[in-house]
Amino acid sequence: MAKELKNLTKRSDNYSQWYNELVVKADLAEQSAVRGCMVIKPYGYAIWEKMQRNLDDMFKETGHVNAYFPLLIPKSFLSREAEHVEGFAKECAVVTHYRLKNAPDGSGVVVDPAAKLEEELIIRPTSETIIWNTYKNWIQSYRDLPILCNQWANVFRWEMRTRLFLRTAEFLWQEGHTAHATREEAEEEALRMLHVYGEFAEKYMAVPVVKGIKSANERFAGALETYTIEAMMQDGKALQSGTSHFLGQNFAKAFDVQFVNKNNEMEYVWATSWGVSTRLMGALIMTHSDDNGLVLPPKLAPIQVVIIPIYKNEEQLEQINEKVDGIVKNLKALGISVKYDNADNKRPGFKFADYELKGVPVRLVMGGRDLENNTVEVMRRDTLEKSTVSCDNIEMYVKELLDEIQENIFRKALNYRDSRTISVDTYEEFKEKIEEGGFILAHWDGTPETEEKIKEETKATIRCIPLDRDKTPGKCMVTGKDSVCRVVFARSY
């Protein structure tokens, strides 16, 4: 096998470097000329498109519609909601001018000082402010509610340390922004979308997640409650993969959005917002992939099956082509995306390594002996196991195999997470165990101060208070004060 194609660092040698290399070598994304901004390459974008399509269907099934709001936000909007400005002002890209002109010395273009904006505009780091300013005009009465809008958009946060997909200055995401007549309805909505995210992560990405509530320290700037899905990567670190916020009436108050309720009284509107981003690509890559490259869940793989011929001469190739044409047709009829790669400018070994690197779930190889025996060699990417299978009804075999791979990689990731999730009762043991990575279930007294102390001393944060938590009370491992349940600690991305 053409291992030289990959030359991929092993996970055990340097997990971080393995990830960085894999993203580039598998043609998913690369750094651009603009600091912190990535180029999402066609193969990476094809995976993102599949994520988008499936999520979008799930949003629509739960009654949401798409809309589009402006990229730029007046600077003053950001400071309307006190906590929100604290959370986002530090990382904003600011537009101050609207025109360039030729440099007097002919060296290029310079900013035209005459074209200075009266009020600066910021590139949206998130859109609560501009959207609630818009909703003000859409909502007069309870009959105008609920509003269940989502937008697919780019956002920008000036991050100092960036990594492809995991933390980039510009990223792609969806942001849902809903408006409700009652507190209960908004709280239900925030939870509903958390479950949509959880289902998407587990059913499509095959990434098991812990659903839970963020502590006050980790809450979204402006939210009363932040729900999260947390996944575990193969280095034992947590990756926050999606959040859903119950915003209370904070943004309605900041933008004066009131409505006449059923009792004919004026009331502020209740809000939620929720989002997932291209960060999910990072979660997908780091959960399943191995030292040979990507491992993609069949439901999100741009190419689910690749077929490669091995032949001695043109005549044999023609026979294989003919046989494979029928298989391709039957696979496509089952809705399976298949690529037949009979390009003659690359050796089979090179192709094998390349499709392994790209994580194609199933590989079929047909050679001369297969022709004679009416068979094909099947390799599954998740286990790298090969078997020789009859061509009769091969399409149903492949279809079932794809389902089996989808389930297997989820099971594998779940077993891995469970094997690295432990309960700890003393802070001493916590400090020792956290060095090994993984999720630690421990008691905490519920105060931001204790959480902050733990973070400073161990770099671990509370990932969430799980929805399905063990509610046996105990004593905080740090302060010994009462604790109502165990929460999930981990180091994180």
Add this chain to the structure above:
Amino acid sequence: MAKELKNLTKRSDNYSQWYNELVVKADLAEQSAVRGCMVIKPYGYAIWEKMQRNLDDMFKETGHVNAYFPLLIPKSFLSREAEHVEGFAKECAVVTHYRLKNAPDGSGVVVDPAAKLEEELIIRPTSETIIWNTYKNWIQSYRDLPILCNQWANVFRWEMRTRLFLRTAEFLWQEGHTAHATREEAEEEALRMLHVYGEFAEKYMAVPVVKGIKSANERFAGALETYTIEAMMQDGKALQSGTSHFLGQNFAKAFDVQFVNKNNEMEYVWATSWGVSTRLMGALIMTHSDDNGLVLPPKLAPIQVVIIPIYKNEEQLEQINEKVDGIVKNLKALGISVKYDNADNKRPGFKFADYELKGVPVRLVMGGRDLENNTVEVMRRDTLEKSTVSCDNIEMYVKELLDEIQENIFRKALNYRDSRTISVDTYEEFKEKIEEGGFILAHWDGTPETEEKIKEETKATIRCIPLDRDKTPGKCMVTGKDSVCRVVFARSY
């Protein structure tokens, strides 16, 4: 009918005002708090999504893939290609800082002067520069070609006079950027995409277009040839609806993108770019709609069929509900999007007017007599004709009616355009006729000077040199010099 709901200006009274009102009243889009930036509302966005989906399928069928490139472009990139900078520098939003801080007086946030960028970044007005800077690293040999990338993105051009969908500072679009080994291949690609746009406009939008070549004056900044599709609005003005550019080697030279060709020689790469935007929404609205509101082509209508019950009491409503449920099910089985509106808080007359305003192609109304007779009243939005039809096999009737409406509104628009397209031989006649609007086919000597003179004196421009032009030579209507063919003149949006 609840005409008060609409209160829409008549086209004959003020076409421009009719358009502006219609966009807002039909819930398609509205102005935002940011000058020149629009909010695309859910109903408008649903139409845009349908356009996107169909175009994206057509791009993929012609071998293209999607990718994503950065929103921000280093200022210096813009000036690499001499004509490009002239075309775009004047209308750029410029990012100069990357942080805000609390104002010392506590009044909000101010730009942190310490966070000034070394090189300013501009929000992409179009992405040739950042993409060709990226392609430089993707292309070494002819084996790396062609590259056939498209991106769906937002772009920003600081326009002084804006109108919803037609000319906005921020707009949504797709931009294809392809790289080729030969001039011929790139020229073919530019033409191929022109034809894709033409097919989309005519088959999906039901908007007839003239396909042609732009004169030098109207060419894209940096292109050797710009192809265009030009549509005629109901006021006789032209709307440029999509362009495809043959860029030659201009951007490859500006960004030093060379490859080793089959003869083992270094050569600059050949390029195209092509795009359509949310401006298509303007073309769609202005081509078909009438004084009652939108008229949408069935292929792009978010709701193709609406069903409204008229009932005396709850018992009758229940009978109608039951009957309609079956019809809805059968329509959905045919892939028709249908809405049953039995909400009890609005009168039927209000609903009728609202769905007319929103351009729903087919309306079914079922009342007590219909129940008795097993019939339903069918109204088609394009002609407003009503008929009473048996419920037996109503779904096939509706399906055929949708096809008929799609064809009819195209035919109507085509007839209208043809009726307002004339040939003119003298400049005197031209100046008289151009006041009436419409397309004028006239001879022109081929010089930018003459075109400029005509524009100054009549506000008309050459919309294109049609691909299927009348090649009978003649004399320029202004200078009397030789002309090889007639070109299309019009006033335009």
